Amino acid sequence: MYPFDYQRPTTLSEALEILRTDVEPRLLAGGQTLLPAMKHRLTAHSTLIDLQAITALCGITVQDTTITIAAMTRHAEVAASADILARIPALSALAGGIADPLVRNMGTLGGSVANNDPAADYPAAVLALGATIHTDRRQIAADAFFTGMFSTALQRDEILTAISFRRPDAAGYFKVPNPASGYVTCGAFVARFGAITRVAINGAGPCVFRDSAAEATLSADFTPDIARTLRFDPEELNEDLHAAKTYRAQILPHVIRRAVIRALA
Amino acid sequence: MTRNAPLTLTVNGREVSRTIPPQMLLVEFLREELRLTGPHVGCDTTQCGCCAVHLDGQVVKACTVLAMQAQGHVVQTIEGMAGATLHPMQQAFIDHHALQCGYCTPGMIMTCIAVARDHAPLTEAEARRQLEGNICRCTGYNNIVAALLDGQARMQGGDDVSV
Numbered sequence: 001m002y003p004f005d006y007q008r009p010t011t012l013s014e015a016l017e018i019l020r021t022d023v024e025p026r027l028l029a030g031g032q033t034l035l036p037a038m039k040h041r042l043t044a045h046s047t048l049i050d051l052q053a054i055t056a057l058c059g060i061t062v063q064d065t066t067i068t069i070a071a072m073t074r075h076a077e078v079a080a081s082a083d084i085l086a087r088i089p090a091l092s093a094l095a096g097g098i099a100d101p102l103v104r105n106m107g108t109l110g111g112s113v114a115n116n117d118p119a120a121d122y123p124a125a126v127l128a129l130g131a132t133i134h135t136d137r138r139q140i141a142a143d144a145f146f147t148g149m150f151s152t153a154l155q156r157d158e159i160l161t162a163i164s165f166r167r168p169d170a171a172g173y174f175k176v177p178n179p180a181s182g183y184v185t186c187g188a189f190v191a192r193f194g195a196i197t198r199v200a201i202n203g204a205g206p207c208v209f210r211d212s213a214a215e216a217t218l219s220a221d222f223t224p225d226i227a228r229t230l231r232f233d234p235e236e237l238n239e240d241l242h243a244a245k246t247y248r249a250q251i252l253p254h255v256i257r258r259a260v261i262r263a264l265a
Numbered sequence: 266m267t268r269n270a271p272l273t274l275t276v277n278g279r280e281v282s283r284t285i286p287p288q289m290l291l292v293e294f295l296r297e298e299l300r301l302t303g304p305h306v307g308c309d310t311t312q313c314g315c316c317a318v319h320l321d322g323q324v325v326k327a328c329t330v331l332a333m334q335a336q337g338h339v340v341q342t343i344e345g346m347a348g349a350t351l352h353p354m355q356q357a358f359i360d361h362h363a364l365q366c367g368y369c370t371p372g373m374i375m376t377c378i379a380v381a382r383d384h385a386p387l388t389e390a391e392a393r394r395q396l397e398g399n400i401c402r403c404t405g406y407n408n409i410v411a412a413l414l415d416g417q418a419r420m421q422g423g424d425d426v427s428v
Binding site: 001002003004005006008019028032036037039046048050052076099100101102103105108181182239 | 267268270286287288290309310311312314317324325326329330331333334370376379380395398399404426
């Protein structure tokens with residue numbers, strides 16, 4: 001790990017001040033992705049700004065039709081929340097299936113979403129549920145947030161503070177994880193709002209994405225078997241050590257089918 | 266230029282203070298500064314769980330936590346789990362022969378204690394799922410799962426004194 005300074009601000013404005021004035025600062029949430037990257041010397045920073053002491057970034061709030069989860073909420077807390085289980089069980093299940101229990105005790109919603117790893121779980125839920133991302137200065141719709149591999153609409157000195165999820169009529173998430181790393185090889189989060197179905201696919205492309213053909217098909221007929229008719233162009237999908245793009249194209253309809261089965265369960 | 270930073274935290278019930286480089290990992294701090302060599306460095310890539318410790322009662326991978334993140338917090342390692350007698354989970358590991366080389370054992374036990382405490386009586390399938398973050402290369406896991414299930418029963422039987 002390259003050397004760095006460590007700061008633990010207690011307010012958002014203090015954190016923003018360091019972000020604006022430091023040379024190469026980086027926000028530290030749970031650190032479950034950032035610290036491994038730093039250990040491999042893939043990234044170096046002048047200062048790590050640990051957000052754990054900022055109380056405004058903690059907690060789960062329930063309104064009528066939405067749940068707002070603050071950025072520093074751990075995956076284990078989301079998975080254990082009775083409020084979330086009662087309203088968006090697919091989100092509970094997703095959080096409870098991230099990595100392993102030890103990582104879930106440190107990793108955070110905000111860290112995962114701001115990092116936007118194509119193989120991360122949370123971005124699929126954020127996009128499919130049409131969530132709203134709150135920052136220190138504005139609100140960003142999920143559709144405008146994920147801009148590319150490891151990149152988001154966040155500005156360099158902007159802090160993700162919370163995410164609001166709308167309650168869907170039905171939702172389900174299914175992923176095929178890499179058997180060794182647990183990262184998503186292909187995943188799909190489906191969410192039904194009235195007659196409209198949103199489908200977000202993760203792990204398969206350079207960035208989480210919605211598939212309009214799958215959405216049109218499932219909006220017309222929200223049944224598992226219709227998902228078998230979906231087709232994906234391998235040329236638009238990832239190819240890596242673990243899976244060929246043709247394999248990803250082949251399994252995606254089945255991944256979506258399983259997600260629909262879970263949504264209907 | 267980066268500066269060393271003061272760190273104070275509670276480890277196994279004792280408050281300790283040091284001045285350390287901020288890039289020091291929690292597992293390095295425990296092993297090298299405090300000579301608590303129970304938490305092992307196995308993979309160093311957040312996979313194997315040999316470094317597992319409790320941070321404010323939650324089991325975490327100490328190779329993927331900065332020591333500075335534990336500033337002001339409470340850490341427990343395997344060295345702090347036994348009182349006058351072994352922790353019931355430690356005893357269950359012995360009774361079920363849930364170890365071979367023993368390298369993964371401190372982390373396994375720390376995970377098992379947390380899992381046993383936080384979950385209603387575990388089924389075997391759920392026990393296996395909860396051990397997903399700890400890798401053992403030699404036992405085949407059957408004895409570890411048996412120890413976890415029995416250890417949970419012993420902890421709920423009231424002889425758990427240290428969690």
